[in-house]
Amino acid sequence: MKRLLLPLVLLLAFTAEAQVKEKKIRKYAETIKAKELNKKLSIIASAEMEGRETATEGQRKAAAYIENKFKEFGLQPGNGNSYQQVYPLYQDSITSQSLMINGAVLDVMKDYYLDASSATGNWTINNIYFTGTGMIDTTIDVKDKWVLTDEGRFAVLRSKIGWLRRNKAKGVIVVSKGLPAKERFNPKGRMSLQPASNNGFPYLTVSFSAASKLLNTQIDSAALSQLIKKDYSVDAAFNVVKTTLKLESTNVVGVLPGTDKTDEYVFVTAHYDHIGKTADGVINYGADDDGSGTTSVLQIAEAFAKAKKKGHGPRRTMVFMTVSGEEKGLLGSEYYSEHPLFPLDKTSVDLNIDMVGRIDPKYKGDSLNYVFVIGDDKLSSDLKPITDSINKTYMSMELDRRYNDVNDPNRFYYRSDHYNFAKKGVPIIFYFNGTHADYHRPTDTIEKINFKLMEKRAKLVFYTAWEIANRDGMLKRDIPLNVPAR
Ligand SMILES: [Zn+2]
Numbered sequence: 001m002k003r004l005l006l007p008l009v010l011l012l013a014f015t016a017e018a019q020v021k022e023k024k025i026r027k028y029a030e031t032i033k034a035k036e037l038n039k040k041l042s043i044i045a046s047a048e049m050e051g052r053e054t055a056t057e058g059q060r061k062a063a064a065y066i067e068n069k070f071k072e073f074g075l076q077p078g079n080g081n082s083y084q085q086v087y088p089l090y091q092d093s094i095t096s097q098s099l100m101i102n103g104a105v106l107d108v109m110k111d112y113y114l115d116a117s118s119a120t121g122n123w124t125i126n127n128i129y130f131t132g133t134g135m136i137d138t139t140i141d142v143k144d145k146w147v148l149t150d151e152g153r154f155a156v157l158r159s160k161i162g163w164l165r166r167n168k169a170k171g172v173i174v175v176s177k178g179l180p181a182k183e184r185f186n187p188k189g190r191m192s193l194q195p196a197s198n199n200g201f202p203y204l205t206v207s208f209s210a211a212s213k214l215l216n217t218q219i220d221s222a223a224l225s226q227l228i229k230k231d232y233s234v235d236a237a238f239n240v241v242k243t244t245l246k247l248e249s250t251n252v253v254g255v256l257p258g259t260d261k262t263d264e265y266v267f268v269t270a271h272y273d274h275i276g277k278t279a280d281g282v283i284n285y286g287a288d289d290d291g292s293g294t295t296s297v298l299q300i301a302e303a304f305a306k307a308k309k310k311g312h313g314p315r316r317t318m319v320f321m322t323v324s325g326e327e328k329g330l331l332g333s334e335y336y337s338e339h340p341l342f343p344l345d346k347t348s349v350d351l352n353i354d355m356v357g358r359i360d361p362k363y364k365g366d367s368l369n370y371v372f373v374i375g376d377d378k379l380s381s382d383l384k385p386i387t388d389s390i391n392k393t394y395m396s397m398e399l400d401r402r403y404n405d406v407n408d409p410n411r412f413y414y415r416s417d418h419y420n421f422a423k424k425g426v427p428i429i430f431y432f433n434g435t436h437a438d439y440h441r442p443t444d445t446i447e448k449i450n451f452k453l454m455e456k457r458a459k460l461v462f463y464t465a466w467e468i469a470n471r472d473g474m475l476k477r478d479i480p481l482n483v484p485a486r
Helices: 002-029 034-044 057-073 154-166 208-215 221-226 287-309 331-338 383-395 418-422 451-470
Strands: 084-101 112-114 121-130 146-150 171-175 188-192 203-206 231-256 261-271 316-323 347-353 370-374 398-400 428-432
Touching: 002 287, 002 383, 002 451, 034 057, 034 287, 034 451, 057 231, 057 287, 057 316, 084 112, 084 208, 084 331, 121 171, 146 154, 146 221, 154 171, 171 208, 203 208, 208 221, 208 231, 231 287, 231 331, 261 287, 261 331, 261 418, 261 451, 287 316, 287 347, 287 451, 316 331, 316 451, 331 418, 347 418, 347 451, 370 451, 383 398, 383 451, 418 428, 428 451
Parallel strands: 121 146, 146 171, 171 203, 261 316, 261 347, 347 428, 370 398
Antiparallel strands: 084 188, 084 231, 112 203, 121 231, 231 316, 370 428
């Protein structure tokens, strides 16, 4: 009896202490309320933000709103005395172009389309080699030749274009059934972090009607597949002039300093940009993508800041970062990972939230109590047990890990900002609700958000961040990132 007494007292004391601790954490988690999430999202996904396209006024308004919230919570600026990390963006824009075949001027979008990544210049084409449809016979010599090919499947086309470039073809004309097209010509190319060099490749897409004029014979897709692979004499000229637009955007960073492990960091991230307006000026509100994640980051930051004010601040430094450029190719997070404000080897984890306000209509299971958890089986063997025990203690949600497989055809592991942390070796978890019909459409609006479910998901992230910020060690990095590049 006596021998048992001491451990029992200790056990009871320990359990009591754990319960007090648990109660305290729950108190701060309870400040993450559906009503509060709704209030913030109604601003982020409002018409005033114009769909938050990177390098537009709408994105800057969203950044200013987030910065003000971080200040209001009492977070410190993450970039010296600024809450914003500015980064440059470059975008090629076509200022003039023309295509003539047999002396006649053709119409853009009706007869032809020029990709903004195409090289600039003036070309006269007197001879063109037709490769046949589908894959190219790689024994042919295309050096200094203009090449005509079919569009076909995107993956095949991409590999053909790559092969033609590597083998020094002069340029390519692709015959596409996508022309004539209804939409207007968009002179702007992709944004990128570096200015594009003009070693680009002239790359022209033409309609079957334009191809018929070019070859002086009627061409449809059946005729194209029968056409002999050889050089053809043609009379064509095209001209393209571009300018490079220099733009900028920002990541918004708020910091809550830790108490005793101040030089170690826990990141909670989301992207605040979206895709702006459609060609016809209709706003893509991006309430779920990723207004929901941005709002969750704000609410989690507020909960941590409240805890700190009551003397329960986290041991590690919390960094709350909302990035832009995600929809342009994860550019804001890529810039961050190349220009980190805090050492990446001291960054214990990135918890990235991208789309947590909706229900995947195909979800089989408790659709009011689930989240897809992606990446917690990689980089650190600490992550999954933490997620599971936190969920068991506090949330009891269905954690669906089906997308953890890097060979999953959806490739979600590569498709949000956590990827840029993971590729630098920082353990990550990506929280996600799956897709739905309103994805990247003007109908991704706030009315369709399930705030009760979003609250649960944000709480799960909060508890996980709390645990990782307060445990004795950083997450160990004991699993190599054995996945192909994006
Ligand atoms: Zn997104």
